[in-house]
Amino acid sequence: MSEPVKKDHWQAVSLSTDVGRKPWRLLLDGAPVVLFRSTTGISALFDRCAHRLVELSTGKIVEGEIECPYHGWRFDGDGRCTAIPGHVGAVPHYRVRRYPAIERDGVVFVAVGSPEGEPYLHCMQGQDVIVRRVRSSTQSTVIDAAENILDATHTHFTHKGLLRGLSAKRHLVHVEVTGGEGWVEACYTGEERQQGLISRLLEGARTKTIGRFRHPGIAELEYWGTNGLVLATTFHLRQADERTVEGVGWLIGPRQGGIGHLKALAFKPLFNIALEQDRKVLKSASDNARFSPEALPAIGPLDFLRRDIAAIMEGKMPSAAAGPRVHQIEL
Ligand code: FES
Ligand SMILES: [Fe+2]
Numbered sequence: 001m002s003e004p005v006k007k008d009h010w011q012a013v014s015l016s017t018d019v020g021r022k023p024w025r026l027l028l029d030g031a032p033v034v035l036f037r038s039t040t041g042i043s044a045l046f047d048r049c050a051h052r053l054v055e056l057s058t059g060k061i062v063e064g065e066i067e068c069p070y071h072g073w074r075f076d077g078d079g080r081c082t083a084i085p086g087h088v089g090a091v092p093h094y095r096v097r098r099y100p101a102i103e104r105d106g107v108v109f110v111a112v113g114s115p116e117g118e119p120y121l122h123c124m125q126g127q128d129v130i131v132r133r134v135r136s137s138t139q140s141t142v143i144d145a146a147e148n149i150l151d152a153t154h155t156h157f158t159h160k161g162l163l164r165g166l167s168a169k170r171h172l173v174h175v176e177v178t179g180g181e182g183w184v185e186a187c188y189t190g191e192e193r194q195q196g197l198i199s200r201l202l203e204g205a206r207t208k209t210i211g212r213f214r215h216p217g218i219a220e221l222e223y224w225g226t227n228g229l230v231l232a233t234t235f236h237l238r239q240a241d242e243r244t245v246e247g248v249g250w251l252i253g254p255r256q257g258g259i260g261h262l263k264a265l266a267f268k269p270l271f272n273i274a275l276e277q278d279r280k281v282l283k284s285a286s287d288n289a290r291f292s293p294e295a296l297p298a299i300g301p302l303d304f305l306r307r308d309i310a311a312i313m314e315g316k317m318p319s320a321a322a323g324p325r326v327h328q329i330e331l
Contacts, residue, residue: 007214008113010120011158012248013237015133016042016106017062022065025057027240029111032057035108038077039064042207044110045079050094053236065169106133107236107248108279122234122250123155123212132251134267136243136275141280142217142237143309145245149219149235149279150211152188158277162270168331177304177327184308185212191331203281206230213309221275230252231267243286243307302329 011028016037018024023036025047033048034057047057059069065082069073074083079098084091100111102119110117120200138145148154155163156170174190188209210222217237225228235249242302251267289295299306304327308318 007109007215008107008115010102010115011112011238012107012119013044013110013246014108014237014248015135016108017133018135019108021061023057023059023061025055026097026246027244028112029239030241033110033111034065034066034318035101036061036077037064038066040077042101042108043077044099044108045075046097046099049073050075050081050096054156056096105250106331109252120214120218122252123232124221124229124252128255129232129252130255131253134247134249134251134268134271135248136279137240137249138279138282139165139243139286140245142239142245143248143286143306144282145237145311146213146217146219146235146309147303147306148282149221149233150186150213150305151303152186152209153329154281157306158281159274162274162277173329173331175304175327175329177308177320177325179308179318181317181321182215182312183212184305184312184318184320185210186304188331211305213312215312215315217313220268226326227292233271269323 012025013026013028013033017036017044020034023034025032027033033044034055034291035042035044037043045056045066049056049057049070051068051073052070054068054070056066056068059067061067065074065076072083072085072089072096073081075096076082077098079096081091081094089157102109104119105121107121140148149329150176169193173188176185176187178185189207191206191209206223208224208226209222212220212222214220218233218234219237220232222232230253232252233249234252235247237245237247240246251271253267304325308320311318
């Protein structure tokens with residue numbers, strides 16, 4: 001697979017609540033980054049002391065600066081060394097790399113390149129919704145994890161009983177795939193009400209389901225009923241290291257009607273069960289992919305988004321941008 005194109009963007013990396021009194025270490029495309037709260041707000045530094053390269057994240061925060069656990073060098077929110085304990089006189093100039101970082105709606109974003117403007121948050125941004133924030137980690141790749149979130153056809157097997165009923169009955173569903181620069185989506189209409197536990201608990205009649213991918217690794221699902229939005233999720237995925245995908249995202253429901261507060265609370269544990277089921281298949285695929293001969297996954301007739309997701313990740317225009325594609329499938 002070719003490398004994703006690093007167009008300048010804000011990358012969601014953690015929840016605000018992850019970064020408390022202690023520093024928080026994460027990997028961003030294999031690079032160690034430490035998040036902490038400095039005197040000027042959230043701060044993201046390359047997680048390596050300028051002195052003997054120890055992980056700064058194993059140190060502590062002292063007066064809004066991060067203190068290395070080895071000799072106590074301190075770095076401020078901009079990555080400048082401010083103290084070398086035992087040294088008499090002015091502190092010589094040392095620094096570690098700093099990444100621009102901001103917090104929006106309970107999520108921390110780190111700049112990849114020099115993005116302009118505000119980060120994209122979620123598909124119901126600016127609307128009157130209730131949200132729960134989630135973070136997860138999966139042994140996989142961004143493309144496989146994103147496709148898994150958006151793939152309607154695995155639910156019969158991976159999530160039998162939870163997202164789908166126990167019966168094997170299927171219904172004819174209309175799928176329309178559209179896209180543009182940096183995004184592609186599949187809109188499913190004509191679905192019957194789902195018989196799985198989650199759907200029975202949360203939904204009335206369903207009118208349409210949308211699965212959407214956005215640059216650089218954002219997967220989102222929207223469930224619409226006759227009275228409007230029922231439930232939505234937006235997940236920002238990133239490749240932490242070669243075999244690990246980390247996700248930060250929102251579970252979203254309308255404030256009025258729809259799932260409401262109580263149901264939104266009930267949804268999170270059920271969502272976690274589904275996530276665990278997905279983790280299992282993704283790990284199996286990831287483990288198995290390592291055996292030679294190297295194999296490319298088959299793109300089956302129902303894998304409507306795979307090629308376009310790959311194109312978007314490579315910085316290319318998805319083929320769906322040329323015009324909508326229409327399919328009929330049994331779901
Ligand atoms: S290694 Fe960090 S202070 Fe020496
Ligand atoms: Fe799934």
